[in-house]
Amino acid sequence: MKKLSNKERIVAVAERLFAERGYDGTSLREITREAGVDVALVRYHFGNKQGLFDELLRRRAEALNLERSDALDAVLARNDPAPVEEIVDAFTHTLLNKVVSEDPTWRSYFGMLAQVNNNPEWGGKAMSRHFDPLVRRFLDALRRAMPDADETNLFWCYHFWSGALTLTFADTKRIDALSGGLCHSSDFEAVHQRLVPFISAGFRALCQPQGDNTHD
Amino acid sequence: MKKLSNKERIVAVAERLFAERGYDGTSLREITREAGVDVALVRYHFGNKQGLFDELLRRRAEALNLERSDALDAVLARNDPAPVEEIVDAFTHTLLNKVVSEDPTWRSYFGMLAQVNNNPEWGGKAMSRHFDPLVRRFLDALRRAMPDADETNLFWCYHFWSGALTLTFADTKRIDALSGGLCHSSDFEAVHQRLVPFISAGFRALCQPQGDNTHD
DNA sequence: TACGAATTTCAACATCTGTTGAAATCAAAA
Protein backbone atom coordinates (compact mmCIF):
# COMPACT_ATOMS: atom_id res chain seq x y z
CA MET A 1 0.00 0.00 0.00
CA LYS A 2 1.90 2.99 -1.30
CA LYS A 3 0.75 6.43 -0.34
CA LEU A 4 -0.99 8.48 -2.96
CA SER A 5 -0.78 12.17 -3.73
CA ASN A 6 -3.91 14.23 -3.23
CA LYS A 7 -4.43 14.31 -6.97
CA GLU A 8 -4.18 10.54 -7.14
CA ARG A 9 -6.60 10.13 -4.25
CA ILE A 10 -9.16 12.28 -6.04
CA VAL A 11 -8.73 10.25 -9.20
CA ALA A 12 -9.14 6.94 -7.40
CA VAL A 13 -12.27 7.91 -5.49
CA ALA A 14 -13.83 9.80 -8.40
CA GLU A 15 -13.40 6.89 -10.76
CA ARG A 16 -15.23 4.58 -8.40
CA LEU A 17 -18.06 6.95 -7.52
CA PHE A 18 -18.67 8.07 -11.11
CA ALA A 19 -18.90 4.41 -12.11
CA GLU A 20 -21.38 3.61 -9.34
CA ARG A 21 -23.63 6.66 -9.47
CA GLY A 22 -22.97 8.38 -12.78
CA TYR A 23 -21.85 11.93 -13.46
CA ASP A 24 -24.91 13.75 -12.12
CA GLY A 25 -25.32 11.35 -9.22
CA THR A 26 -21.87 12.10 -7.86
CA SER A 27 -20.95 15.38 -6.16
CA LEU A 28 -17.50 16.86 -5.81
CA ARG A 29 -18.04 17.02 -2.07
CA GLU A 30 -18.69 13.27 -1.84
CA ILE A 31 -15.53 12.64 -3.80
CA THR A 32 -13.30 14.98 -1.84
CA ARG A 33 -14.79 14.01 1.52
CA GLU A 34 -14.11 10.34 0.84
CA ALA A 35 -10.66 11.13 -0.51
CA GLY A 36 -9.91 13.26 2.52
CA VAL A 37 -8.94 16.36 0.57
CA ASP A 38 -10.28 19.87 0.14
CA VAL A 39 -12.92 20.54 -2.53
CA ALA A 40 -10.91 23.39 -3.97
CA LEU A 41 -8.23 20.93 -5.05
CA VAL A 42 -10.47 19.75 -7.85
CA ARG A 43 -10.36 23.23 -9.31
CA TYR A 44 -6.60 23.41 -8.93
CA HIS A 45 -5.82 20.03 -10.49
CA PHE A 46 -8.66 19.57 -13.01
CA GLY A 47 -10.33 22.95 -13.53
CA ASN A 48 -13.84 21.84 -12.69
CA LYS A 49 -16.09 18.79 -12.37
CA GLN A 50 -16.34 18.18 -16.09
CA GLY A 51 -12.58 18.55 -16.40
CA LEU A 52 -12.08 15.88 -13.77
CA PHE A 53 -14.45 13.52 -15.53
CA ASP A 54 -12.88 14.11 -18.95
CA GLU A 55 -9.42 13.55 -17.56
CA LEU A 56 -10.52 10.24 -16.05
CA LEU A 57 -11.85 9.13 -19.41
CA ARG A 58 -8.78 10.25 -21.32
CA ARG A 59 -6.13 8.82 -19.01
CA ARG A 60 -6.83 5.14 -19.54
CA ALA A 61 -8.23 5.40 -23.06
CA GLU A 62 -4.79 6.03 -24.50
CA ALA A 63 -3.16 2.95 -22.99
CA LEU A 64 -6.19 0.86 -23.80
CA ASN A 65 -6.23 1.90 -27.46
CA LEU A 66 -2.56 1.05 -27.88
CA GLU A 67 -3.02 -2.33 -26.29
CA ARG A 68 -6.07 -3.25 -28.36
CA SER A 69 -4.46 -2.00 -31.52
CA ASP A 70 -1.49 -4.26 -30.83
CA ALA A 71 -3.84 -7.19 -30.24
CA LEU A 72 -5.37 -6.61 -33.66
CA ASP A 73 -1.94 -6.33 -35.25
CA ALA A 74 -0.95 -9.66 -33.75
CA VAL A 75 -4.02 -11.34 -35.22
CA LEU A 76 -3.53 -9.81 -38.66
CA ALA A 77 0.16 -10.66 -38.67
CA ARG A 78 -0.74 -14.34 -38.52
CA ASN A 79 -3.38 -14.16 -41.26
CA ASP A 80 -5.17 -11.39 -43.10
CA PRO A 81 -8.05 -11.62 -43.69
CA ALA A 82 -8.39 -13.18 -40.25
CA PRO A 83 -11.32 -15.26 -39.03
CA VAL A 84 -14.14 -13.19 -37.56
CA GLU A 85 -13.77 -14.88 -34.19
CA GLU A 86 -10.15 -13.81 -33.86
CA ILE A 87 -10.91 -10.21 -34.68
CA VAL A 88 -13.79 -10.07 -32.25
CA ASP A 89 -11.66 -11.72 -29.62
CA ALA A 90 -8.85 -9.21 -30.06
CA PHE A 91 -11.29 -6.40 -29.36
CA THR A 92 -12.91 -7.99 -26.33
CA HIS A 93 -10.07 -9.99 -24.85
CA THR A 94 -8.09 -7.00 -23.64
CA LEU A 95 -11.05 -5.46 -21.84
CA LEU A 96 -12.18 -8.55 -20.04
CA ASN A 97 -8.66 -9.61 -19.11
CA LYS A 98 -8.07 -6.30 -17.40
CA VAL A 99 -11.17 -6.76 -15.33
CA VAL A 100 -10.61 -10.40 -14.48
CA SER A 101 -6.96 -10.51 -13.61
CA GLU A 102 -5.31 -7.12 -13.49
CA ASP A 103 -5.61 -3.99 -11.41
CA PRO A 104 -9.20 -4.01 -10.09
CA THR A 105 -9.55 -0.26 -10.60
CA TRP A 106 -10.02 -0.98 -14.29
CA ARG A 107 -13.46 -2.24 -13.35
CA SER A 108 -14.45 1.23 -12.26
CA TYR A 109 -13.14 2.66 -15.48
CA PHE A 110 -15.25 0.32 -17.56
CA GLY A 111 -18.19 1.13 -15.34
CA MET A 112 -17.66 4.76 -16.22
CA LEU A 113 -17.48 3.87 -19.91
CA ALA A 114 -20.80 2.05 -19.59
CA GLN A 115 -22.37 5.19 -18.19
CA VAL A 116 -20.88 7.34 -20.93
CA ASN A 117 -21.78 5.01 -23.77
CA ASN A 118 -25.46 5.11 -22.74
CA ASN A 119 -25.63 8.83 -22.13
CA PRO A 120 -27.90 10.38 -24.76
CA GLU A 121 -26.65 13.93 -24.23
CA TRP A 122 -22.88 13.82 -24.67
CA GLY A 123 -22.07 10.11 -24.42
CA GLY A 124 -21.97 9.43 -28.12
CA LYS A 125 -19.57 12.28 -28.81
CA ALA A 126 -17.27 11.31 -25.94
CA MET A 127 -17.10 7.67 -26.97
CA SER A 128 -16.48 8.58 -30.61
CA ARG A 129 -13.69 10.95 -29.70
CA HIS A 130 -11.83 8.39 -27.62
CA PHE A 131 -12.54 5.11 -29.38
CA ASP A 132 -13.84 5.45 -32.93
CA PRO A 133 -10.41 5.48 -34.59
CA LEU A 134 -9.66 2.15 -32.98
CA VAL A 135 -13.11 0.76 -33.82
CA ARG A 136 -12.59 1.68 -37.46
CA ARG A 137 -9.43 -0.39 -37.54
CA PHE A 138 -11.40 -3.40 -36.29
CA LEU A 139 -14.22 -2.81 -38.76
CA ASP A 140 -11.66 -2.65 -41.55
CA ALA A 141 -10.36 -6.06 -40.55
CA LEU A 142 -13.91 -7.43 -40.38
CA ARG A 143 -14.68 -5.96 -43.78
CA ARG A 144 -11.74 -7.86 -45.25
CA ALA A 145 -12.93 -11.02 -43.51
CA MET A 146 -16.41 -10.61 -45.01
CA PRO A 147 -15.82 -8.74 -48.28
CA ASP A 148 -19.42 -8.92 -49.44
CA ALA A 149 -20.76 -7.31 -46.29
CA ASP A 150 -23.10 -4.39 -46.60
CA GLU A 151 -21.50 -1.32 -45.02
CA THR A 152 -24.44 -0.40 -42.84
CA ASN A 153 -24.68 -3.95 -41.54
CA LEU A 154 -21.11 -3.75 -40.30
CA PHE A 155 -21.83 -0.62 -38.29
CA TRP A 156 -25.05 -1.94 -36.82
CA CYS A 157 -23.36 -5.18 -35.83
CA TYR A 158 -20.74 -3.18 -33.97
CA HIS A 159 -23.55 -1.23 -32.33
CA PHE A 160 -25.14 -4.44 -30.98
CA TRP A 161 -21.73 -5.63 -29.88
CA SER A 162 -21.05 -2.39 -28.06
CA GLY A 163 -24.41 -2.59 -26.34
CA ALA A 164 -23.76 -6.10 -25.08
CA LEU A 165 -20.38 -5.08 -23.71
CA THR A 166 -21.77 -1.93 -22.16
CA LEU A 167 -24.52 -3.68 -20.25
CA THR A 168 -21.94 -6.17 -19.04
CA PHE A 169 -19.75 -3.46 -17.57
CA ALA A 170 -22.72 -1.70 -16.05
CA ASP A 171 -22.85 -4.71 -13.72
CA THR A 172 -26.45 -4.20 -12.64
CA LYS A 173 -26.97 -7.61 -10.99
CA ARG A 174 -30.13 -8.10 -13.03
CA ILE A 175 -28.99 -11.44 -14.43
CA ASP A 176 -28.45 -12.67 -10.89
CA ALA A 177 -32.14 -12.27 -10.14
CA LEU A 178 -33.35 -13.39 -13.56
CA SER A 179 -31.33 -16.61 -13.42
CA GLY A 180 -32.18 -17.33 -9.81
CA GLY A 181 -28.55 -17.06 -8.78
CA LEU A 182 -27.25 -19.23 -11.61
CA CYS A 183 -25.37 -16.36 -13.23
CA HIS A 184 -23.62 -13.33 -11.77
CA SER A 185 -23.29 -10.01 -13.55
CA SER A 186 -19.79 -9.56 -12.18
CA ASP A 187 -18.63 -12.89 -13.61
CA PHE A 188 -16.66 -11.39 -16.48
CA GLU A 189 -14.96 -14.71 -17.10
CA ALA A 190 -18.33 -16.20 -18.03
CA VAL A 191 -18.99 -13.26 -20.34
CA HIS A 192 -15.63 -13.66 -21.98
CA GLN A 193 -16.37 -17.31 -22.85
CA ARG A 194 -19.72 -16.48 -24.40
CA LEU A 195 -19.50 -13.02 -25.93
CA VAL A 196 -17.04 -13.87 -28.70
CA PRO A 197 -19.02 -16.74 -30.28
CA PHE A 198 -22.29 -14.86 -29.78
CA ILE A 199 -21.11 -11.69 -31.50
CA SER A 200 -19.19 -13.52 -34.20
CA ALA A 201 -22.27 -15.51 -35.13
CA GLY A 202 -24.26 -12.29 -35.33
CA PHE A 203 -21.69 -10.70 -37.63
CA ARG A 204 -21.66 -13.75 -39.90
CA ALA A 205 -25.43 -13.85 -40.06
CA LEU A 206 -25.63 -10.28 -41.33
CA CYS A 207 -22.34 -9.75 -43.15
CA GLN A 208 -21.47 -13.14 -44.58
CA PRO A 209 -21.58 -13.84 -48.37
CA GLN A 210 -24.86 -15.71 -48.86
CA GLY A 211 -27.12 -12.86 -49.82
CA ASP A 212 -29.40 -10.73 -47.71
CA ASN A 213 -30.28 -12.03 -44.29
CA THR A 214 -32.10 -9.05 -42.91
CA HIS A 215 -35.40 -9.64 -41.27
CA ASP A 216 -38.77 -8.91 -42.96
CA MET B 1 -54.45 18.62 -29.40
CA LYS B 2 -56.54 17.84 -26.36
CA LYS B 3 -55.81 19.67 -23.14
CA LEU B 4 -54.10 17.72 -20.42
CA SER B 5 -54.62 17.75 -16.68
CA ASN B 6 -51.78 19.01 -14.53
CA LYS B 7 -50.96 15.44 -13.55
CA GLU B 8 -50.78 14.44 -17.20
CA ARG B 9 -48.60 17.42 -18.03
CA ILE B 10 -46.15 16.43 -15.33
CA VAL B 11 -46.08 12.88 -16.65
CA ALA B 12 -45.47 13.96 -20.22
CA VAL B 13 -42.64 16.36 -19.43
CA ALA B 14 -41.05 14.11 -16.82
CA GLU B 15 -40.96 11.15 -19.17
CA ARG B 16 -39.13 13.16 -21.77
CA LEU B 17 -36.64 14.83 -19.45
CA PHE B 18 -35.84 11.66 -17.50
CA ALA B 19 -35.16 9.93 -20.83
CA GLU B 20 -32.86 12.72 -22.01
CA ARG B 21 -30.94 13.49 -18.83
CA GLY B 22 -31.47 10.59 -16.48
CA TYR B 23 -32.88 10.55 -12.98
CA ASP B 24 -30.17 12.57 -11.25
CA GLY B 25 -29.77 14.92 -14.19
CA THR B 26 -33.39 16.03 -14.03
CA SER B 27 -34.78 18.28 -11.31
CA LEU B 28 -38.38 18.56 -10.22
CA ARG B 29 -38.23 22.26 -10.86
CA GLU B 30 -37.21 21.77 -14.50
CA ILE B 31 -40.08 19.37 -14.93
CA THR B 32 -42.71 21.55 -13.29
CA ARG B 33 -41.42 24.74 -14.85
CA GLU B 34 -41.65 23.25 -18.32
CA ALA B 35 -45.04 21.72 -17.55
CA GLY B 36 -46.27 25.04 -16.21
CA VAL B 37 -47.37 23.70 -12.84
CA ASP B 38 -46.38 24.18 -9.21
CA VAL B 39 -43.57 22.01 -7.76
CA ALA B 40 -45.75 20.98 -4.86
CA LEU B 41 -48.06 19.13 -7.22
CA VAL B 42 -45.46 16.39 -7.56
CA ARG B 43 -45.82 15.69 -3.88
CA TYR B 44 -49.59 15.69 -4.09
CA HIS B 45 -49.87 13.38 -7.10
CA PHE B 46 -46.80 11.15 -6.74
CA GLY B 47 -45.45 11.52 -3.20
CA ASN B 48 -41.94 12.51 -4.18
CA LYS B 49 -39.41 12.42 -7.02
CA GLN B 50 -38.75 8.69 -6.78
CA GLY B 51 -42.49 8.08 -6.65
CA LEU B 52 -42.95 10.00 -9.87
CA PHE B 53 -40.20 8.05 -11.58
CA ASP B 54 -41.52 4.70 -10.37
CA GLU B 55 -45.01 5.54 -11.52
CA LEU B 56 -43.71 6.43 -14.99
CA LEU B 57 -41.97 3.08 -15.20
CA ARG B 58 -44.97 1.13 -13.95
CA ARG B 59 -47.65 2.77 -16.07
CA ARG B 60 -46.52 1.57 -19.47
CA ALA B 61 -44.86 -1.64 -18.31
CA GLU B 62 -48.23 -3.27 -17.68
CA ALA B 63 -49.64 -2.64 -21.14
CA LEU B 64 -46.33 -3.54 -22.73
CA ASN B 65 -46.10 -6.86 -20.92
CA LEU B 66 -49.59 -7.86 -21.96
CA GLU B 67 -48.91 -7.00 -25.55
CA ARG B 68 -45.63 -8.87 -25.73
CA SER B 69 -47.08 -11.85 -23.95
CA ASP B 70 -49.83 -11.98 -26.54
CA ALA B 71 -47.25 -11.78 -29.32
CA LEU B 72 -45.50 -14.81 -27.87
CA ASP B 73 -48.79 -16.67 -27.53
CA ALA B 74 -49.55 -16.03 -31.18
CA VAL B 75 -46.20 -17.49 -32.23
CA LEU B 76 -46.54 -20.54 -30.00
CA ALA B 77 -50.11 -21.14 -31.14
CA ARG B 78 -48.81 -21.70 -34.66
CA ASN B 79 -45.99 -24.04 -33.65
CA ASP B 80 -44.35 -25.03 -30.39
CA PRO B 81 -41.42 -25.32 -30.25
CA ALA B 82 -41.23 -22.30 -32.50
CA PRO B 83 -38.20 -21.24 -34.54
CA VAL B 84 -35.75 -19.08 -32.62
CA GLU B 85 -36.23 -16.21 -35.05
CA GLU B 86 -39.96 -16.04 -34.40
CA ILE B 87 -39.52 -15.99 -30.64
CA VAL B 88 -36.90 -13.29 -30.80
CA ASP B 89 -39.06 -11.32 -33.18
CA ALA B 90 -42.08 -11.52 -30.89
CA PHE B 91 -40.03 -9.97 -28.10
CA THR B 92 -38.50 -7.19 -30.18
CA HIS B 93 -41.22 -6.49 -32.71
CA THR B 94 -43.61 -4.90 -30.23
CA LEU B 95 -41.01 -2.50 -28.89
CA LEU B 96 -39.70 -1.28 -32.21
CA ASN B 97 -43.14 -0.99 -33.76
CA LYS B 98 -44.26 1.29 -30.97
CA VAL B 99 -41.32 3.55 -31.62
CA VAL B 100 -41.54 3.55 -35.38
CA SER B 101 -45.23 4.00 -36.00
CA GLU B 102 -47.24 4.65 -32.87
CA ASP B 103 -47.44 7.38 -30.26
CA PRO B 104 -44.01 9.05 -30.28
CA THR B 105 -44.03 9.37 -26.49
CA TRP B 106 -43.15 5.68 -26.33
CA ARG B 107 -39.70 6.70 -27.47
CA SER B 108 -39.19 8.61 -24.26
CA TYR B 109 -40.37 5.64 -22.26
CA PHE B 110 -37.83 3.35 -23.90
CA GLY B 111 -35.20 6.00 -23.35
CA MET B 112 -36.05 5.86 -19.67
CA LEU B 113 -35.81 2.07 -19.73
CA ALA B 114 -32.36 2.37 -21.28
CA GLN B 115 -31.25 4.56 -18.40
CA VAL B 116 -32.73 2.21 -15.84
CA ASN B 117 -31.33 -0.95 -17.38
CA ASN B 118 -27.81 0.46 -17.20
CA ASN B 119 -28.08 1.88 -13.70
CA PRO B 120 -25.77 -0.11 -11.42
CA GLU B 121 -27.44 1.03 -8.20
CA TRP B 122 -31.13 0.17 -8.52
CA GLY B 123 -31.57 -0.44 -12.25
CA GLY B 124 -31.26 -4.22 -12.08
CA LYS B 125 -33.89 -4.52 -9.38
CA ALA B 126 -36.30 -2.20 -11.16
CA MET B 127 -35.99 -4.00 -14.49
CA SER B 128 -36.39 -7.39 -12.82
CA ARG B 129 -39.49 -6.30 -10.97
CA HIS B 130 -41.23 -5.05 -14.09
CA PHE B 131 -40.02 -7.37 -16.83
CA ASP B 132 -38.45 -10.60 -15.58
CA PRO B 133 -41.73 -12.58 -15.48
CA LEU B 134 -42.24 -11.81 -19.15
CA VAL B 135 -38.60 -12.55 -20.00
CA ARG B 136 -38.91 -15.95 -18.31
CA ARG B 137 -41.82 -16.82 -20.60
CA PHE B 138 -39.65 -16.04 -23.63
CA LEU B 139 -36.70 -17.99 -22.26
CA ASP B 140 -39.00 -20.95 -21.68
CA ALA B 141 -40.01 -20.85 -25.33
CA LEU B 142 -36.38 -20.60 -26.41
CA ARG B 143 -35.48 -23.50 -24.15
CA ARG B 144 -38.06 -25.65 -25.91
CA ALA B 145 -36.69 -24.51 -29.28
CA MET B 146 -33.16 -25.50 -28.24
CA PRO B 147 -33.65 -28.32 -25.73
CA ASP B 148 -29.96 -29.10 -25.33
CA ALA B 149 -29.09 -25.54 -24.38
CA ASP B 150 -27.06 -24.97 -21.26
CA GLU B 151 -29.11 -22.98 -18.79
CA THR B 152 -26.48 -20.34 -18.11
CA ASN B 153 -25.98 -19.80 -21.84
CA LEU B 154 -29.65 -18.94 -22.24
CA PHE B 155 -29.44 -16.26 -19.58
CA TRP B 156 -26.23 -14.76 -20.92
CA CYS B 157 -27.64 -14.66 -24.43
CA TYR B 158 -30.61 -12.72 -23.13
CA HIS B 159 -28.18 -10.41 -21.36
CA PHE B 160 -26.39 -9.63 -24.65
CA TRP B 161 -29.73 -9.17 -26.34
CA SER B 162 -30.91 -6.79 -23.66
CA GLY B 163 -27.70 -4.79 -23.95
CA ALA B 164 -28.07 -4.40 -27.70
CA LEU B 165 -31.65 -3.21 -27.30
CA THR B 166 -30.74 -0.88 -24.47
CA LEU B 167 -28.00 0.90 -26.36
CA THR B 168 -30.39 1.25 -29.27
CA PHE B 169 -32.98 3.02 -27.17
CA ALA B 170 -30.35 5.20 -25.54
CA ASP B 171 -30.09 6.82 -28.97
CA THR B 172 -26.68 8.37 -28.42
CA LYS B 173 -25.94 9.29 -32.06
CA ARG B 174 -22.59 7.56 -31.80
CA ILE B 175 -23.25 5.35 -34.82
CA ASP B 176 -23.95 8.48 -36.86
CA ALA B 177 -20.41 9.69 -36.29
CA LEU B 178 -18.79 6.27 -36.53
CA SER B 179 -20.44 5.49 -39.86
CA GLY B 180 -19.83 8.93 -41.29
CA GLY B 181 -23.55 9.60 -41.58
CA LEU B 182 -24.36 6.24 -43.18
CA CYS B 183 -26.40 5.08 -40.18
CA HIS B 184 -28.59 6.96 -37.72
CA SER B 185 -29.11 5.89 -34.13
CA SER B 186 -32.75 6.94 -34.30
CA ASP B 187 -33.42 4.72 -37.32
CA PHE B 188 -35.28 2.05 -35.40
CA GLU B 189 -36.56 0.55 -38.62
CA ALA B 190 -32.98 -0.32 -39.56
CA VAL B 191 -32.44 -1.85 -36.13
CA HIS B 192 -35.58 -3.89 -36.45
CA GLN B 193 -34.39 -5.44 -39.70
CA ARG B 194 -31.03 -6.41 -38.27
CA LEU B 195 -31.48 -7.16 -34.59
CA VAL B 196 -33.58 -10.30 -35.02
CA PRO B 197 -31.17 -12.23 -37.28
CA PHE B 198 -28.18 -10.99 -35.28
CA ILE B 199 -29.53 -12.10 -31.92
CA SER B 200 -31.02 -15.32 -33.26
CA ALA B 201 -27.67 -16.33 -34.71
CA GLY B 202 -26.03 -15.61 -31.36
CA PHE B 203 -28.55 -17.78 -29.53
CA ARG B 204 -28.05 -20.63 -31.99
CA ALA B 205 -24.29 -20.42 -31.73
CA LEU B 206 -24.37 -20.86 -27.95
CA CYS B 207 -27.53 -22.86 -27.31
CA GLN B 208 -27.92 -25.07 -30.36
CA PRO B 209 -27.41 -28.88 -30.19
CA GLN B 210 -23.93 -29.39 -31.56
CA GLY B 211 -21.93 -29.48 -28.35
CA ASP B 212 -20.08 -26.71 -26.57
CA ASN B 213 -19.32 -23.59 -28.54
CA THR B 214 -17.96 -21.41 -25.79
CA HIS B 215 -14.77 -19.58 -26.47
CA ASP B 216 -11.34 -20.68 -25.08
C1' DT C 1 -76.69 27.52 -2.91
C1' DA C 2 -74.00 25.16 0.28
C1' DC C 3 -71.05 21.60 1.60
C1' DG C 4 -67.07 18.48 1.48
C1' DA C 5 -63.49 16.70 -1.04
C1' DA C 6 -60.05 17.17 -4.47
C1' DT C 7 -56.76 20.08 -6.34
C1' DT C 8 -53.70 23.94 -6.58
C1' DT C 9 -50.95 27.76 -4.81
C1' DC C 10 -47.77 30.03 -1.82
C1' DA C 11 -43.91 30.65 0.97
C1' DA C 12 -40.41 28.72 3.25
C1' DC C 13 -37.17 25.12 5.31
C1' DA C 14 -32.64 23.13 5.53
C1' DT C 15 -29.32 21.28 2.83
C1' DC C 16 -26.40 20.59 -0.90
C1' DT C 17 -24.32 22.14 -5.32
C1' DG C 18 -20.18 23.82 -8.27
C1' DT C 19 -17.20 27.45 -8.15
C1' DT C 20 -14.08 30.98 -6.52
C1' DG C 21 -10.41 34.51 -4.50
C1' DA C 22 -7.10 35.02 -1.40
C1' DA C 23 -4.27 33.62 2.21
C1' DA C 24 -1.34 30.01 4.08
C1' DT C 25 1.80 26.28 3.67
C1' DC C 26 5.17 23.55 1.59
C1' DA C 27 9.28 22.14 -1.18
C1' DA C 28 13.14 22.90 -3.71
C1' DA C 29 16.47 25.90 -5.92
C1' DA C 30 19.59 30.04 -5.61
Added chain:
DNA sequence: TTTTGATTTCAACAGATGTTGAAATTCGTA
Protein backbone atom coordinates in the same frame (compact mmCIF):
# COMPACT_ATOMS: atom_id res chain seq x y z
C1' DT D 1 18.54 31.95 4.27
C1' DT D 2 15.97 33.88 0.81
C1' DT D 3 13.27 33.35 -3.11
C1' DT D 4 10.17 31.27 -6.13
C1' DG D 5 6.72 28.37 -7.62
C1' DA D 6 3.66 24.59 -6.61
C1' DT D 7 0.25 22.94 -3.57
C1' DT D 8 -3.17 23.21 -0.04
C1' DT D 9 -6.46 25.39 3.06
C1' DC D 10 -10.10 28.42 4.36
C1' DA D 11 -14.27 30.85 4.03
C1' DA D 12 -17.73 32.21 1.36
C1' DC D 13 -20.68 33.10 -2.87
C1' DA D 14 -25.00 32.59 -5.29
C1' DG D 15 -28.04 29.52 -6.68
C1' DA D 16 -30.47 25.03 -7.03
C1' DT D 17 -32.48 20.96 -4.79
C1' DG D 18 -36.21 17.95 -2.68
C1' DT D 19 -39.55 18.45 0.60
C1' DT D 20 -43.15 20.40 3.38
C1' DG D 21 -47.38 22.67 6.03
C1' DA D 22 -50.98 25.41 5.54
C1' DA D 23 -53.91 28.40 3.15
C1' DA D 24 -56.54 29.17 -1.00
C1' DT D 25 -59.10 27.68 -4.78
C1' DT D 26 -61.79 24.70 -7.71
C1' DC D 27 -65.05 21.14 -8.55
C1' DG D 28 -68.76 17.87 -8.17
C1' DT D 29 -72.71 16.97 -5.84
C1' DA D 30 -76.39 17.11 -2.39
